[in-house]
Amino acid sequence: MKLKALLQQVLEIKGVLSAAVVDSDGLVLEGVSAEGTDLSFVGGAIASSLASSKALAGLLGEGRITQTMIEYENGPVLMTPLEAEGKEFIAVLTLEAANALGRVRFQLRKLLPDLALAVTQ
Amino acid sequence: MRSALQPLLGIDGLVALLVLTRDGLPVEMFGYGLRAEQLAAEVAGIARSTGKAFRALGLGDPGRQRISLQSHGVDIIPVEDYYLVVVSDNGRSDGPAPHVLESTLEPLRLLLRGER
Numbered sequence: 001m002k003l004k005a006l007l008q009q010v011l012e013i014k015g016v017l018s019a020a021v022v023d024s025d026g027l028v029l030e031g032v033s034a035e036g037t038d039l040s041f042v043g044g045a046i047a048s049s050l051a052s053s054k055a056l057a058g059l060l061g062e063g064r065i066t067q068t069m070i071e072y073e074n075g076p077v078l079m080t081p082l083e084a085e086g087k088e089f090i091a092v093l094t095l096e097a098a099n100a101l102g103r104v105r106f107q108l109r110k111l112l113p114d115l116a117l118a119v120t121q
Numbered sequence: 122m123r124s125a126l127q128p129l130l131g132i133d134g135l136v137a138l139l140v141l142t143r144d145g146l147p148v149e150m151f152g153y154g155l156r157a158e159q160l161a162a163e164v165a166g167i168a169r170s171t172g173k174a175f176r177a178l179g180l181g182d183p184g185r186q187r188i189s190l191q192s193h194g195v196d197i198i199p200v201e202d203y204y205l206v207v208v209s210d211n212g213r214s215d216g217p218a219p220h221v222l223e224s225t226l227e228p229l230r231l232l233l234r235g236e237r
């Protein structure tokens with residue numbers, strides 16, 4: 001399945017407002033949004049945040065980030081790394097409210113393998 | 122500082138507790154085996170990037186941020202002009218519970234404002 005169609009499925013999870021996949025250089029590969037939000041400019045900062053998170057993981061003697069969640073005033077953001085063919089990507093979701101987090105994480109987990117496959121196609 | 126942070130110092134699985142300035146300078150650290158300067162610099166970098174990324178989307182200012190690693194969880198909480206960082210062992214804790222965090226933040230705010 002194509003990346004856009006999979007992100008559309010992510011967007012159908014109750015509580016998800018937007019979803020995008022960003023590569024480790026900050027390029028937004030694809031993004032979908034319930035409200036037509038332009039996600040194209042978040043990539044650079046996400047890549048930079050990922051680089052610092054990796055350095056932090058290194059300090060703690062770890063190699064892998066499993067998830068990052070940030071609570072903002074108007075809703076949380078969930079970032080989940082995707083690994084495909086040795087390259088790194090990040091699935092970025094903005095959510096309606098923090099109480100959607102458990103459900104979204106549960107539903108997203110089922111879609112992650114397909115998302116990882118789709119980013120390289 | 123220690124007395125303000127006392128509720129967090131008692132959480133199960135705590136690895137390190139750090140208070141740092143927004144530009145990445147450590148103010149106080151409790152914990153072993155970590156270099157406070159490096160930890161503070163990386164945390165400040167993460168907080169800067171995530172703040173920049175989503176503020177433009179109309180999400181407002183960032184609050185608590187949790188980075189989950191394979192064995193550790195790192196919570197970054199903005200407090201006044203500082204960050205409070207809690208590093209915990211994933212196997213023993215999901216990070217500080219909201220009520221524990223709340224009971225720490227108010228005295229810490231007062232302390233960092235110089236009102237205590």
